[in-house]
Amino acid sequence: xxxxxxxxxxxxxxxxxxxxxxxxxxxxxxxxxxxxxxxxxxxxxxxxxxxxxxxxxxxxxxxxxxxxxxxxxxxxxxxxxxxxxxxxxxxxxxxxxxxxxxxxxxxxxxxxxxxxxxxxxxxxxxxxxxxxxxxxxxxxxxxxxxxxxxxxxxxxxxxxxxxxxxxxxxxxxxxxxxxxxxxxxxxxxxxxxxxxxxxxxxxxxxxxxxxxxxxxxxxxxxxxxxxxxxxxxxxxxxxxxxxxxxxxxxxxxxxxxxxxxxxxxxxxxxxxxxxxxxxxxxxx
Numbered sequence: 001x002x003x004x005x006x007x008x009x010x011x012x013x014x015x016x017x018x019x020x021x022x023x024x025x026x027x028x029x030x031x032x033x034x035x036x037x038x039x040x041x042x043x044x045x046x047x048x049x050x051x052x053x054x055x056x057x058x059x060x061x062x063x064x065x066x067x068x069x070x071x072x073x074x075x076x077x078x079x080x081x082x083x084x085x086x087x088x089x090x091x092x093x094x095x096x097x098x099x100x101x102x103x104x105x106x107x108x109x110x111x112x113x114x115x116x117x118x119x120x121x122x123x124x125x126x127x128x129x130x131x132x133x134x135x136x137x138x139x140x141x142x143x144x145x146x147x148x149x150x151x152x153x154x155x156x157x158x159x160x161x162x163x164x165x166x167x168x169x170x171x172x173x174x175x176x177x178x179x180x181x182x183x184x185x186x187x188x189x190x191x192x193x194x195x196x197x198x199x200x201x202x203x204x205x206x207x208x209x210x211x212x213x214x215x216x217x218x219x220x221x222x223x224x225x226x227x228x229x230x231x232x233x234x235x236x237x238x239x240x241x242x243x244x245x246x247x248x249x250x251x252x253x254x255x256x257x258x259x260x261x262x263x264x265x266x267x268x269x270x271x272x273x274x275x276x277x278x279x280x281x282x283x284x
Contacts, residue, residue, distance in 0.1 A: 116152025
């Protein structure tokens with residue numbers, strides 16, 4: 001069972017294992033077609049493509065027209081159906097990968113845990129590590145028998161914008177923002193038309209979880225770096241621009257042996273859409 005990270009050599013030994021499902025999560029925020037095109041050009045054998053915008057996210061507006069963020073959580077029933085279509089069942093080991101240090105694969109890792117499925121791991125180092133280990137890519141598309149994944153109690157927690165609005169007074173939760181420093185400070189209007197961060201938040205850029213080769217830092221290093229930022233995991237909340245890269249920090253916390261932090265799914269894109277919610281700028 002792999003529940004956080006898996007290395008390329010281990011994955012290569014299970015490419016044809018009927019109990020394993022491999023999902024390609026490559027994506028580009030500025031080019032929605034990038035992931036599918038990259039998958040068509042070459043992917044890990046027997047992998048299937050998971051689209052961040054359509055498979056791993058829900059509608060941007062709720063039924064009453066309220067904006068929920070750029071990548072809101074999908075409906076549980078819809079996500080279950082998608083995963084079953086990919087062949088995921090109760091005993092399935094799922095492996096997610098991307099070409100971006102795990103920033104998108106971690107979203108799938110978290111979503112499966114949200115559905116109560118714990119046997120899911122991210123390929124450490126992604127496609128660069130796969131190629132570096134001498135492994136090949138293919139263009140053939142896998143066909144898997146339908147899976148029987150059931151909806152189980154969630155292994156993860158979420159908080160809402162309302163929870164964080166209340167926390168501005170209560171100060172029981174520590175919000176940690178996974179965006180790049182310039183976005184956190186409110187200095188990147190190209191990506192964040194409304195710049196800044198939730199008052200009281202701290203900044204932990206998700207790429208700081210990685211070594212120079214794109215693999216995750218070891219558990220001891222991550223624990224040393226993350227503990228002073230997050231505080232007690234049970235009172236920590238991870239967020240980012242749209243609830244995607246925040247999952248990278250949640251994965252890093254699991255690797256570090258600091259489980260229990262929550263995700264704010266709507267993240268900054270939802271928070272700043274309501275002008276009544278306060279905004280802070282500058283460093284933490």
